[in-house]
Amino acid sequence: MSAGVIAKPAVARRSGALRGEVRIPGDKSMSHRALMLGGLAAGQTRIGGLLEGEDVFNTARAMQALGATVRKEDGSWIVHGVGNGALLAPEAPLDFANAGSGCHLIMGLVGVYDFATTFVGDAALSRRPMDCVLDPLRQMGVQVASAEGGRLPVTLRGPKTANPVSYRLPIASAEVKSAVLLAGLNAPGITTLIEPVPTGDHTERMLQAFGANLTVDVGAEGERIIRLEGQGRLTGQDIDIPGDPSSAAFPLVAALLVPGSDITLLNVLMNPTRAGLIVTLQEMGGKIDVLNARIQGGEDVADLRVRSSALKGITVPEDRAPSMIDEYQVLAVAAAFAEGHTVMRGLEELRMKESDRLAAVLSGLKLNGVDCDEGPASLVVHGRPGGKGLGNAAGAAVATRLDHRVAMSSLVMGLASEHPVTVDDATMIATSFPGFMELMAGLGATIE
Numbered sequence: 001m002s003a004g005v006i007a008k009p010a011v012a013r014r015s016g017a018l019r020g021e022v023r024i025p026g027d028k029s030m031s032h033r034a035l036m037l038g039g040l041a042a043g044q045t046r047i048g049g050l051l052e053g054e055d056v057f058n059t060a061r062a063m064q065a066l067g068a069t070v071r072k073e074d075g076s077w078i079v080h081g082v083g084n085g086a087l088l089a090p091e092a093p094l095d096f097a098n099a100g101s102g103c104h105l106i107m108g109l110v111g112v113y114d115f116a117t118t119f120v121g122d123a124a125l126s127r128r129p130m131d132c133v134l135d136p137l138r139q140m141g142v143q144v145a146s147a148e149g150g151r152l153p154v155t156l157r158g159p160k161t162a163n164p165v166s167y168r169l170p171i172a173s174a175e176v177k178s179a180v181l182l183a184g185l186n187a188p189g190i191t192t193l194i195e196p197v198p199t200g201d202h203t204e205r206m207l208q209a210f211g212a213n214l215t216v217d218v219g220a221e222g223e224r225i226i227r228l229e230g231q232g233r234l235t236g237q238d239i240d241i242p243g244d245p246s247s248a249a250f251p252l253v254a255a256l257l258v259p260g261s262d263i264t265l266l267n268v269l270m271n272p273t274r275a276g277l278i279v280t281l282q283e284m285g286g287k288i289d290v291l292n293a294r295i296q297g298g299e300d301v302a303d304l305r306v307r308s309s310a311l312k313g314i315t316v317p318e319d320r321a322p323s324m325i326d327e328y329q330v331l332a333v334a335a336a337f338a339e340g341h342t343v344m345r346g347l348e349e350l351r352m353k354e355s356d357r358l359a360a361v362l363s364g365l366k367l368n369g370v371d372c373d374e375g376p377a378s379l380v381v382h383g384r385p386g387g388k389g390l391g392n393a394a395g396a397a398v399a400t401r402l403d404h405r406v407a408m409s410s411l412v413m414g415l416a417s418e419h420p421v422t423v424d425d426a427t428m429i430a431t432s433f434p435g436f437m438e439l440m441a442g443l444g445a446t447i448e
């Protein structure tokens with residue numbers, strides 16, 4: 001719950017078959033980047049399909065504080081940028097509330113400028129260590145002042161001229177990669193980023209679309225080597241943002257679990273660096289048909305027909321984690337209804353999100369009768385097909401810990417469990433999926 005907002009509990013009950021066709025709201029990762037690059041580029045950027053969620057609005061406000069103008073006109077968002085290298089010093093701290101991606105990326109974007117910028121956030125964001133981004137920025141010559149453990153509030157002041165670095169990502173994180181690349185935009189010469197395991201590539205794609213000189217090569221050990229020439233010209237673009245696969249995940253898993261369901265999710269981003277959940281659920285026996293596969297604005301997009309399915313537990317390949325990092329909680333819910341065990345490994349990053357998501361998912365599942373085990377970076381779920389005995393008949397509520405995805409995945413679980421599933425607070429859902437309740441109700445889900 002953000003400061004000043006009253007907690008709103010919610011309860012999901014076993015539903016009849018889910019039916020219908022729905023459009024998924026815009027991709028959050030692309031929405032952040034479109035506002036940032038639009039605000040930086042010279043001229044006008046028009047964004048269609050922007051996610052109108054709290055996280056994205058905080059990025060829009062930050063870009064305004066840095067000199068861009070942002071307004072809505074005829075259903076699209078119009079951004080006028082300042083030109084690469086010409087961001088203005090903000091007059092007040094930039095408040096990112098719950099949004100890690102907005103905060104991490106803008107630390108890179110503006111942290112290398114020769115003025116002070118302060119970053120603040122809500123209790124969940126203030127708990128998240130920022131060193132993953134602060135370390136490479138220090139190497140670029142940025143002075144960092146932070147609360148203990150590299151936490152918010154953080155103040156950054158760039159040098160007169162930033163050093164372009166060659167940086168090997170120590171963790172598989174699209175946010176860290178993007179922060180370094182965005183910082184490289186304001187450093188003379190070539191910034192090189194070496195990525196041992198591929199992560200979400202929206203920053204690379206969008207930088208190229210805005211005119212940056214950016215190349216991607218594959219090294220001898222299969223690593224991606226990204227080179228960006230700093231201080232080049234960026235020019236405003238027209239961008240159409242497809243639906244967010246991380247949001248599509250909730251109605252998708254609900255339809256797999258609720259008997260008799262048959263739904264279609266329209267306009268879903270299918271970029272392979274983001275589509276790990278769909279592949280995993282198909283391997284578990286999920287009936288997911290990829291329809292009308294097409295390229296839209298340089299990205300793979302498709303419609304997904306999803307029918308209820310008898311799922312089987314699998315071992316999820318560890319190297320798939322970056323392509324479904326935000327989807328493990330709802331995958332754990334799917335696994336709770338699958339025959340056999342589902343093993344998920346390589347999840348250390350999950351402890352650094354809005355909540356310690358491994359701990360949160362484990363306690364939510366246990367509260368609702370699921371048999372599961374947690375390791376330092378792993379989760380094993382022992383499924384119960386049909387959901388018999390799952391849910392919490394006494395109405396005990398899952399603690400959502402300021403985490404939108406804990407709230408949504410728990411509610412999905414309640415739609416197929418024998419007993420209801422209750423969450424203590426659904427307000428955070430507005431950060432990434434403001435129309436979640438209405439969309440689910442439109443498909444026939446019973447969530448109050």
Ligand SMILES: O=C(O)C1=C[C@@H](OP(=O)(O)O)[C@@H](O)[C@H](O)C1
Pocket residue numbers: 028029030101172173174175176178199200325326349
């Ligand atoms: O690049 C992005 O927009 C994101 C990358 C992921 O974070 P990490 O790269 O830190 O794992 C993901 O969890 C987050 O929701 C969005």
Ligand SMILES: C=C(OP(=O)(O)O)C(=O)O
Pocket residue numbers: 055098099100101102326353354405432
């Ligand atoms: C981790 C997430 O986002 P962020 O890092 O932007 O807070 C998320 O949306 O699940």
